[in-house]
Amino acid sequence: MKILVTGSSGEIGTNLCLKLKKEGHEVFGIDKRKNSWTKDFEYFLLDLSQRFSEFKNGFNQIEFPFKPNAVVHLAANAKVHELVKNPLKAMDNIQLTFNVLEYCRQNNVPIIFSSSREVYGDIHRFNTNEQITDEKKADFKFTESPYSASKIAGEALIYSYAKCYNLPYLIFRFSNVYGRFDNDLERMERVIPLFIKKINKKEPIIVYGKNKILDFTYVDDCVKGIYSGIEKLVSGEVKNETINLAYGEGQSLLNLVEYIEDNLGKKAKVSIGKTQVGEVSYYVADISKAKKLLGYNPKNSLSEGIKKTIEWWKERGDLSL
Numbered sequence: 001m002k003i004l005v006t007g008s009s010g011e012i013g014t015n016l017c018l019k020l021k022k023e024g025h026e027v028f029g030i031d032k033r034k035n036s037w038t039k040d041f042e043y044f045l046l047d048l049s050q051r052f053s054e055f056k057n058g059f060n061q062i063e064f065p066f067k068p069n070a071v072v073h074l075a076a077n078a079k080v081h082e083l084v085k086n087p088l089k090a091m092d093n094i095q096l097t098f099n100v101l102e103y104c105r106q107n108n109v110p111i112i113f114s115s116s117r118e119v120y121g122d123i124h125r126f127n128t129n130e131q132i133t134d135e136k137k138a139d140f141k142f143t144e145s146p147y148s149a150s151k152i153a154g155e156a157l158i159y160s161y162a163k164c165y166n167l168p169y170l171i172f173r174f175s176n177v178y179g180r181f182d183n184d185l186e187r188m189e190r191v192i193p194l195f196i197k198k199i200n201k202k203e204p205i206i207v208y209g210k211n212k213i214l215d216f217t218y219v220d221d222c223v224k225g226i227y228s229g230i231e232k233l234v235s236g237e238v239k240n241e242t243i244n245l246a247y248g249e250g251q252s253l254l255n256l257v258e259y260i261e262d263n264l265g266k267k268a269k270v271s272i273g274k275t276q277v278g279e280v281s282y283y284v285a286d287i288s289k290a291k292k293l294l295g296y297n298p299k300n301s302l303s304e305g306i307k308k309t310i311e312w313w314k315e316r317g318d319l320s321l
């Protein structure tokens with residue numbers, strides 16, 4: 001297969017492009033940043049969030065090595081709290097999704113979109129006492145943050161392109177993906193690498209939300225799910241579906257801290273803070289649709305995933321004090 005991946009310098013993009021190459025496929029990335037992890041695949045540097053009318057020559061400025069069989073659209077400003085502080089970045093997410101969709105429409109290429117568990121919001125679940133989230137439960141009235149809004153808008157654009165232009169799609173809703181290529185903390189402060197770094201350095205950590213329960217996904221499981229989705233979308237076996245990709249189990253942040261402590265052999269200095277504005281405090285995915293449609297079978301529980309993640313840090317020499 002020939003696959004175009006936007007956001008190819010990010011955590012999921014880097015892991016996905018390497019997996020596609022390893023499996024013998026052709027892959028080409030687009031990102032506005034250089035890839036700081038690997039030189040093992042080709043990509044083009046481009047900011048995709050410019051307004052289409054001012055987007056000088058649009059996608060025509062890119063010398064594509066091939067016409068893709070599918071586009072995996074991962075590029076986004078992906079940090080919830082940062083978008084609460086700067087909602088313009090949420091608008092950029094909508095614009096860049098529009099641009100990528102236009103490319104897909106004009107070239108008749110199916111799209112895979114990276115949505116988020118954020119589309120389920122928070123309040124909705126607490127009002128209804130539902131513990132597990134299946135795909136039908138998303139409701140835009142319960143949008144928690146500008147980031148969630150940008151993902152809901154992205155999904156809506158894709159549904160409209162499927163209706164009006166017959167553009168085939170898959171939408172994946174990811175949840176707390178962690179593992180390899182996510183510890184560039186100066187760019188993205190994600191909870192797992194942040195806690196690993198701080199606990200290792202014996203620095204204090206703040207757990208925002210003592211009772212917060214989230215569904216953490218080891219990146220290899222996430223990438224396997226996307227990979228299977230690409231194969232099935234390209235073959236036509238599965239299309240026009242919205243699918244949760246997560247591990248399917250809720251874990252508290254305090255459990256997470258324990259797993260990190262065990263693997264580092266160090267005790268964390270924990271204080272508890274309030275859940276931050278815009279953040280979801282409870283999410284457990286129903287992954288039965290992914291299992292049924294894609295044969296998805298995530299292998300790494302949080303404790304196993306944390307072990308692998310810390311081994312990866314150690315191999316890279318990122319865990320010195």
Ligand SMILES: NC(=O)c1ccc[n+]([C@@H]2O[C@H](COP(=O)([O-])OP(=O)(O)OC[C@H]3O[C@@H](n4cnc5c(N)ncnc54)[C@H](O)[C@@H]3O)[C@@H](O)[C@H]2O)c1
Binds near residue numbers: 031
């Ligand atoms: N990692 C997670 O836990 C998670 C959870 C839910 C959804 N998602 C979504 O999955 C996708 C990939 O996530 P990730 O963890 O790899 O994020 P990431 O931040 O590591 O990667 C996103 C990449 O998109 C690029 N990008 C941003 N704006 C761009 C623009 N205007 N033009 C070109 N490139 C641009 C960034 O430079 C970055 O390399 C994102 O859309 C994110 O919202 C991720």
